[in-house]
Amino acid sequence: MSLRFYNTLTQELEVFTPLAGNTVRMYTCGPTVYNFVHIGNFRTFTFQDILRRWLRYRGYKLDHVMNVTDVDDKIIINAAKENKSIEDYTAIYTKAFFEDAAALRLQQPEHVAPATKHIPEMVKAIEELAAKGFTYTNEGSTYYRIASFPAYGKLSHNDFSGMRSGVRVDVDEYDKADARDFVLWKAHRNNEISWDTPFGKGRPGWHIECSAMAMSYLGETLDIHAGGVDLIFPHHENEIAQSEAITGKPFARHWLHSEHLQIESQKMSKSLGNFYTLRDLLEMGYQPEAIRYLLASVPYRKKLNFTFEGLKAAAKTIERLRDFELRVSSTKLPAGRNQAVAERTAEAIRQFEAGMDDDLNTAEALAAIFEYVRAMNTTIDEGYFQEENRWDAARVLEIFDCVFDVLEATDPAKLPGVQAQPTAPAIGDAEIEAYIEERTQAKKSRSFARADEIRALLLEKGIVLEDTKEGVRWKRK
RNA sequence: GGCGCGGUAGCCAAGUGGUAAGGCAGAGGUCUGCAAAACCUUUAUUCAGCGGUUCGAAUCCGCUCCGCGCCUCCA
Numbered sequence: 001m002s003l004r005f006y007n008t009l010t011q012e013l014e015v016f017t018p019l020a021g022n023t024v025r026m027y028t029c030g031p032t033v034y035n036f037v038h039i040g041n042f043r044t045f046t047f048q049d050i051l052r053r054w055l056r057y058r059g060y061k062l063d064h065v066m067n068v069t070d071v072d073d074k075i076i077i078n079a080a081k082e083n084k085s086i087e088d089y090t091a092i093y094t095k096a097f098f099e100d101a102a103a104l105r106l107q108q109p110e111h112v113a114p115a116t117k118h119i120p121e122m123v124k125a126i127e128e129l130a131a132k133g134f135t136y137t138n139e140g141s142t143y144y145r146i147a148s149f150p151a152y153g154k155l156s157h158n159d160f161s162g163m164r165s166g167v168r169v170d171v172d173e174y175d176k177a178d179a180r181d182f183v184l185w186k187a188h189r190n191n192e193i194s195w196d197t198p199f200g201k202g203r204p205g206w207h208i209e210c211s212a213m214a215m216s217y218l219g220e221t222l223d224i225h226a227g228g229v230d231l232i233f234p235h236h237e238n239e240i241a242q243s244e245a246i247t248g249k250p251f252a253r254h255w256l257h258s259e260h261l262q263i264e265s266q267k268m269s270k271s272l273g274n275f276y277t278l279r280d281l282l283e284m285g286y287q288p289e290a291i292r293y294l295l296a297s298v299p300y301r302k303k304l305n306f307t308f309e310g311l312k313a314a315a316k317t318i319e320r321l322r323d324f325e326l327r328v329s330s331t332k333l334p335a336g337r338n339q340a341v342a343e344r345t346a347e348a349i350r351q352f353e354a355g356m357d358d359d360l361n362t363a364e365a366l367a368a369i370f371e372y373v374r375a376m377n378t379t380i381d382e383g384y385f386q387e388e389n390r391w392d393a394a395r396v397l398e399i400f401d402c403v404f405d406v407l408e409a410t411d412p413a414k415l416p417g418v419q420a421q422p423t424a425p426a427i428g429d430a431e432i433e434a435y436i437e438e439r440t441q442a443k444k445s446r447s448f449a450r451a452d453e454i455r456a457l458l459l460e461k462g463i464v465l466e467d468t469k470e471g472v473r474w475k476r477k
Numbered sequence: 478g479g480c481g482c483g484g485u486a487g488c489c490a491a492g493u494g495g496u497a498a499g500g501c502a503g504a505g506g507u508c509u510g511c512a513a514a515a516c517c518u519u520u521a522u523u524c525a526g527c528g529g530u531u532c533g534a535a536u537c538c539g540c541u542c543c544g545c546g547c548c549u550c551c552a
């Protein structure tokens with residue numbers, strides 16, 4: 001089965017292949033750095049990360065560009081409020097964004113493109129649009145004339161053919177010829193940040209940065225363009241209008257959009273008090289791996305209902321997988337390789353791959369992993385799992401983790417934005433081993449009270465003991 | 478009003494014509510000095526409701542109810 005994605009443009013599931021060679025040229029819409037980005041934003045960025053990782057698993061090289069919008073109305077307003085320059089203000093939240101992204105183990109795109117570092121590219125794009133007659137100016141601002149691009153609406157599947165200039169009663173309220181037109185370049189006013197250009201002093205409109213940067217890094221036609229569903233219209237529609245007006249060629253071949261996240265079945269909003277940033281959740285003590293798992297486990301085109309019950313369930317699920325990993329690596333096993341296990345391993349990998357290939361159906365892919373884990377636990381219980389089967393199980397976990405990346409625990413000291421927690425007093429391995437030895441002796445002499453006391457004492461320090469056939473196994477909680 | 482997405486067990490969720498995956502939670506059990514972990518059994522005769530098509534529908538069609546998103550800068 002080949003890799004397939006749902007394409008917003010065609011509204012169909014399509015087989016994916018890059019346009020040229022083995023490299024996937026991908027553009028994703030990144031953050032606007034006017035504040036800490038919230039957990040809903042990270043749902044989309046996590047989807048993009050899973051997409052990246054699966055493309056790489058499938059043997060493709062990536063050339064991925066993500067923009068950072070570091071000049072816009074909200075940034076200008078917020079920076080002014082804090083009496084900071086645009087640069088100083090956005091630097092804070094850009095840094096925070098990448099710290100958060102790292103905590104969620106999001107891979108860095110090959111190129112991170114801040115808008116303010118690409119003004120010449122935008123100027124060039126606007127000049128090309130002007131030369132081809134797609135623009136007009138009004139009071140120092142430059143606008144895109146939608147009426148000159150008949151295909152407008154093809155991505156969002158809206159029919160704008162009936163809309164004409166003057167239809168809207170309040171057209172005079174806008175300084176545009178048509179209410180649907182959008183601004184390419186905003187005229188300079190007050191003391192706002194601005195750049196000098198042949199078409200006037202000012203700053204870029206939102207949409208032009210993506211067209212200009214995408215094409216300057218990746219060429220005229222991208223393989224994949226991705227973002228949240230709310231960007232379909234108008235942002236991505238406008239990107240198409242700009243880019244295709246310039247090149248006359250399709251801007252992106254596959255448009256992938258992730259659905260929104262809801263909190264406890266409600267829209268996340270500040271007024272409802274259910275607005276969370278990653279740092280809020282970390283502050284509450286939730287593990288970044290659990291958050292990542294929860295965000296990744298619901299297929300990206302489905303609304304994700306974020307609940308704290310779900311977040312706790314995610315943490316338990318990860319623990320189950322980590323326990324399995326520990327069991328496979330630490331249990332004493334008979335020599336050899338059980339062929340049935342080897343075959344079951346291949347089957348699990350096939351199932352996992354089939355799920356991911358099917359438009360990144362992570363729920364189905366995960367089911368393959370859990371069915372495998374249960375089957376292998378049973379095999380171990382029954383004594384049929386052999387020494388060399390360790391590699392089989394490790395292979396499955398490795399494939400799982402190269403996409404989901406949640407098995408390794410994060411050092412709590414390295415969480416962004418979290419004050420140093422009063423953690424359990426540290427205890428060294430040697431001391432733990434000494435306690436375990438004492439407890440083993442206590443058990444031998446049937447001093448169970450002392451044995452339980454040691455277990456409790458270690459638990460307080462975050463050490464969990466498990467008695468197995470081959471002796472005591474311990475792990476840090 | 479237009480366009481689009483969705484309603485599957487206590488919660489999350491797969492399944493888009495052939496008789497309900499998986500995770501978490503709950504109950505009972507095996508193992509254990511006790512635990513933990515693991516495993517087993519169990520928890521939807523039923524997929525928002527009603528009607529239709531079909532040998533057969535959660536899956537297709539129609540209607541109704543409910544939730545959500547976009548329709549000028551929100552992932």
